[in-house]
Amino acid sequence: MDKRVGFIGLGIMGIPMVHNLIKAGFEVTVYNRTALKAAQMVAEGATKAISPKELTLENSVIITMVSDTPDVESIILGKNGVLESIKPDSVVIDMSTISPQVTQKIAARLREKKAHMLDAPVSGGEQGAVDGTLSIMVGGDIDILERCRSMLEAMGKNIVHVGSNGMGQTVKLMNQIIAAGNLNATVEALVFAQKHGVDLRKAIEAVQGGAAGSWQLSHLAPCMIRRDFKPGFMVDLMQKDLRLVMEDSESMRVSLPATSLIHQMFHSLQATGEGKSGTQALIKVMERLAGIEVK
Amino acid sequence: MDKRVGFIGLGIMGIPMVHNLIKAGFEVTVYNRTALKAAQMVAEGATKAISPKELTLENSVIITMVSDTPDVESIILGKNGVLESIKPDSVVIDMSTISPQVTQKIAARLREKKAHMLDAPVSGGEQGAVDGTLSIMVGGDIDILERCRSMLEAMGKNIVHVGSNGMGQTVKLMNQIIAAGNLNATVEALVFAQKHGVDLRKAIEAVQGGAAGSWQLSHLAPCMIRRDFKPGFMVDLMQKDLRLVMEDSESMRVSLPATSLIHQMFHSLQATGEGKSGTQALIKVMERLAGIEVK
Numbered sequence: 081m082d083k084r085v086g087f088i089g090l091g092i093m094g095i096p097m098v099h100n101l102i103k104a105g106f107e108v109t110v111y112n113r114t115a116l117k118a119a120q121m122v123a124e125g126a127t128k129a130i131s132p133k134e135l136t137l138e139n140s141v142i143i144t145m146v147s148d149t150p151d152v153e154s155i156i157l158g159k160n161g162v163l164e165s166i167k168p169d170s171v172v173i174d175m176s177t178i179s180p181q182v183t184q185k186i187a188a189r190l191r192e193k194k195a196h197m198l199d200a201p202v203s204g205g206e207q208g209a210v211d212g213t214l215s216i217m218v219g220g221d222i223d224i225l226e227r228c229r230s231m232l233e234a235m236g237k238n239i240v241h242v243g244s245n246g247m248g249q250t251v252k253l254m255n256q257i258i259a260a261g262n263l264n265a266t267v268e269a270l271v272f273a274q275k276h277g278v279d280l281r282k283a284i285e286a287v288q289g290g291a292a293g294s295w296q297l298s299h300l301a302p303c304m305i306r307r308d309f310k311p312g313f314m315v316d317l318m319q320k321d322l323r324l325v326m327e328d329s330e331s332m333r334v335s336l337p338a339t340s341l342i343h344q345m346f347h348s349l350q351a352t353g354e355g356k357s358g359t360q361a362l363i364k365v366m367e368r369l370a371g372i373e374v375k
Numbered sequence: 376m377d378k379r380v381g382f383i384g385l386g387i388m389g390i391p392m393v394h395n396l397i398k399a400g401f402e403v404t405v406y407n408r409t410a411l412k413a414a415q416m417v418a419e420g421a422t423k424a425i426s427p428k429e430l431t432l433e434n435s436v437i438i439t440m441v442s443d444t445p446d447v448e449s450i451i452l453g454k455n456g457v458l459e460s461i462k463p464d465s466v467v468i469d470m471s472t473i474s475p476q477v478t479q480k481i482a483a484r485l486r487e488k489k490a491h492m493l494d495a496p497v498s499g500g501e502q503g504a505v506d507g508t509l510s511i512m513v514g515g516d517i518d519i520l521e522r523c524r525s526m527l528e529a530m531g532k533n534i535v536h537v538g539s540n541g542m543g544q545t546v547k548l549m550n551q552i553i554a555a556g557n558l559n560a561t562v563e564a565l566v567f568a569q570k571h572g573v574d575l576r577k578a579i580e581a582v583q584g585g586a587a588g589s590w591q592l593s594h595l596a597p598c599m600i601r602r603d604f605k606p607g608f609m610v611d612l613m614q615k616d617l618r619l620v621m622e623d624s625e626s627m628r629v630s631l632p633a634t635s636l637i638h639q640m641f642h643s644l645q646a647t648g649e650g651k652s653g654t655q656a657l658i659k660v661m662e663r664l665a666g667i668e669v670k
Contacts, residue, residue, distance in 0.1 A: 286512045
């Protein structure tokens with residue numbers, strides 16, 4: 081396979097992902113709205129393009145890693161976008177987390193140009209991007225995935241094909257529904273125990289090996305206890321993902337009672353200026369509700 | 376320590392626990408409301424008492440393993456109960472799951488007789504009871520726990536002292552808050568994915584290794600997918616525990632928004648005759664809400 085790739089979106093995730101592609105021997109052309117970050121990557125061996133359209137002229141695989149649905153739409157479908165110059169049999173790999181339904185729409189537009197799409201959102205956060213250990217959930221044609229596998233393997237470890245276009249995004253949102261629900265359950269339990277004066281460290285030790293065990297409990301409850309609210313994953317990003325879940329649940333007519341409630345709880349954190357905190361700050365909302373004052 | 380113990384309550388948990396005590400060399404006297412089950416244990420080497428009071432005359436350690444708060448109250452505080460014949464320095468170990476606040480009240484009554492109490496509820500279910508691998512969360516005086524440790528080790532593995540009387544029960548309820556929340560998150564995510572036509576097995580494979588990982592996802596989602604609703608843990612018992620959580624959250628003034636919602640969702644299962652199903656049947660409620668018909 082071609083060792084050239086175009087990469088659009090140099091945020092906290094995109095930069096380390098490009099690093100790992102360069103390290104694995106790929107020739108990377110980058111585009112970013114903020115030119116400064118692109119210049120930085122050029123210093124490390126990347127080439128810079130002045131628009132998604134120009135980047136696409138020179139590459140037959142284009143990766144997008146941006147914030148939200150409208151960003152992907154504008155990069156691919158907008159003026160000077162990918163669609164204007166894409167060649168037949170090229171592949172767009174969107175690794176952002178965006179709407180499953182818009183993903184299907186974009187894939188259809190690319191298909192009209194005889195190009196392919198993979199939706200390949202990731203989990204594992206900044207650390208996973210740096211370490212090249214991201215989990216990647218892939219929707220799209222499995223042959224196209226196989227063609228791009230070595231490239232994805234430069235950035236991630238657990239690469240799973242989950243279905244057709246849009247389904248990578250659906251599974252990513254599923255991941256967020258569970259992560260938010262498990263986090264909230266942990267928070268309600270800790271506040272309940274705290275109100276009873278239980279030693280929370282001992283309580284976690286007692287329950288985490290059994291039916292209450294979860295990644296959220298093991299990784300985030302200790303942060304809550306030592307009042308460490310540094311972001312592993314930011315509240316604002318969780319809220320963006322839960323907004324996608326809510327929009328999708330509305331159009332698909334699927335009721336998600338607890339997820340919807342938890343989305344509202346997170347609003348309370350955003351209302352008090354905690355949008356940039358880690359999701360474990362959710363315990364502050366539940367403490368407020370329980371009338372617990374923490375110094 | 377004394378190798379004699381009195382055991383009250385021969386249900387699905389109590390019977391295998393008595394087996395394990397006998398196997399570990401303890402002389403067990405049993406009492407059960409339904410005499411038939413006691414007779415069965417006598418055939419296996421136990422002695423039978425005709426009342427909690429009589430059982431207590433002959434034993435200085437008494438274990439109770441019954442269904443609910445009023446059962447424990449009547450066995451200990453009621454007519455012909457434990458309190459009528461308990462000797463100073465005896466120990467009552469309540470391994471049922473009951474109200475933390477009633478536990479404190481019972482402990483105080485025992486203290487008046489210079490007797491001790493441990494609240495030592497378990498998790499791990501019937502299989503854990505059979506295998507002798509129950510997790511045991513202990514509230515009460517740590518010296519008393521040490522005195523009874525070898526007895527508890529005949530029945531369980533992870534024995535953790537979590538605080539004073541009532542705190543064992545509080546941590547058990549905390550365990551149930553998390554288990555119910557994680558289960559519900561799993562269910563909402565699966566129904567969301569199902570509505571999008573995702574292959575659920577692949578989706579679970581993609582997410583269970585990361586931030587969405589939990590015991591509930593790994594153990595119960597596969598049951599849901601193969602429509603296996605046999606009880607690992609019964610809906611009716613989860614509802615009893617969540618009722619204890621709700622009563623306690625009311626009297627302690629602690630808000631548990633999602634736990635309360637999930638308690639209501641489980642009512643829907645009880646309303647359709649699924650009280651004896653495993654908790655994983657919760658997916659049926661969410662499928663109904665989403666208008667999904669499953670053959």
